[in-house]
């Protein structure tokens with residue numbers, strides 16, 4: 211008799227709890243992918259797009275109450291509340307299990323339960339980790355086909371080894387004869403619960419994005435961040451890009467920007483400066499580990515992109531548009547009369563008529579947007595014309611620089627460079643950004659989003675900062691340089707000062723040159739900023755006063771931030787690394803000195 215594996219034991223347990231009608235162990239084959247679409251079309255959730263315009267692609271409309279990550283219903287269930295930190299919602303593992311057990315009990319009645327073995331990172335890579343997601347959503351199965359390496363090969367790779375169990379249900383059991391909703395979900399009983407000590411994930415009630423594709427934020431960030439802390443590595447909300455200068459020298463840069471703040475766009479950037487090349491390694495998540503040479507190496511643990519559609523166009527991000535020509539899933543975009551897709555910003559002039567993301571007729575006079583602001587595309591990374599040939603390298607790529615950035619209309623300049631790693635961690639810890647549509651809640655509200663990880667750090671943020679600081683203590687060679695960037699500064703009229711997108715290559719060039727030791731800087735209270743001719747602004751329609759505004763270190767503005775940073779740090783009590791309070795004090799005194807000398 212062959213031994214029962216851990217996967218089989220767990221599947222049996224979940225079957226007894228959830229009571230599905232059938233069980234399918236996912237193979238990961240194209241036939242299986244097609245079958246999911248047959249089901250989704252039959253249920254009314256999806257439509258096939260015009261095959262000549264957008265071959266092998268689908269448009270999906272979610273329930274209007276299930277359109278984004280829901281941070282208020284996302285929990286970290288560590289034994290001690292302090293270990294989850296003020297950055298997470300907390301419930302004790304015991305209480306959460308007592309809450310979830312009745313919800314999951316019988317929750318898959320009348321549905322098929324799919325078992326998805328998946329690998330985050332290339333199968334067999336020493337940096338990769340394996341999970342098994344159980345779900346009752348064919349949309350999740352189809353999405354996992356694109357976003358991860360999954361199926362038979364992963365099951366074989368698990369063998370009798372360990373995996374992270376990820377249990378997901380849309381939370382809508384079906385009675386005999388009951389008609390199904392086109393997008394079943396249960397937003398009133400939503401839970402996205404993480405058990406970092408047991409390394410388990412339970413998600414109930416949503417079928418959308420980061421709530422439901424559990425390999426992504428739940429595993430690759432929240433659970434992986436706790437694994438990384440233990441193992442001395444980093445699991446980050448970062449893009450990875452490869453940049454090659456005209457002499458053919460290559461550098462890799464990682465960058466953390468909050469949700470819907472420009473990672474996908476930067477990762478696929480088309481440089482506007484001649485003879486420079488930018489290629490893509492990853493657009494959302496980066497796992498970094500020390501290599502034998504002491505440098506930090508990053509991998510993209512995902513296999514696809516789940517990117518923001520609105521704003522994506524041949525002007526802003528042609529590489530994304532080229533990636534999206536076939537084999538895509540579009541969720542909550544608008545449909546054209548020709549059976550293709552459209553979203554705000556795709557073309558200058560909207561089509562005269564559309565079916566909007568809610569399935570209703572839409573014209574340019576309609577009051578609402580045609581696509582939901584968090585409408586997304588799902589597409590295999592392999593289709594992106596700028597994927598770097600080494601994007602699936604098992605050992606990852608060596609990272610030379612790390613960027614932190616957010617949406618800040620004021621105060622934060624285009625770019626500044628930290629004097630050292632600890633100061634970089636300090637700047638990462640105080641990143642703040644205006645909230646976007648990627649998460650449910652008030653759009654535009656300014657909040658601190660340290661390292662773009664506020665919604666994704668699976669443990670106390672102060673301990674996470676300490677972990678970052680400790681890396682410097684253990685490093686045997688120079689760690690990446692750290693930069694704070696801001697593409698989103700606005701002028702008096704509320705217009706963006708900086709053209710952004712491809713023009714961000716000008717800032718990348720300066721960072722590249724700094725890594726090579728070639729560019730001049732001016733020392734300021736907030737670190738090093740480019741000398742006046744440090745960044746090439748030629749050919750841009752920017753006046754010298756606009757350039758000055760973009761690069762300006764606003765002493766008063768920064769001084770005003772100090773009390774708010776202090777108050778924010780206070781939330782972390784004595785867990786706050788003393789290195790960070792010291793950085794804050796030193797920043798304050800440098801700013802006060804600078805103010806004195808200008809009086």
Ligand code: GTP
Nearest residue numbers: 468469470471472473474475518521648697710711
């Ligand atoms: P997640 O997938 O949610 O983690 O987001 P992301 O960081 O990958 O965001 P993405 O690149 O998809 O950015 C989405 C939004 O940022 C869109 O509204 C873009 O138009 C806008 N955006 C991206 N880059 C720039 C830029 O350089 N300047 C300006 N002004 N807007 C930008």
Ligand code: SPV
Nearest residue numbers: 279419420426427469648
């Ligand atoms: C984000 O919100 O940062 C995303 C989308 O990348 S989701 O996977 O839904 O979290």
Ligand code: MN
Nearest residue numbers: 447469470494
């Ligand atoms: Mn993201």
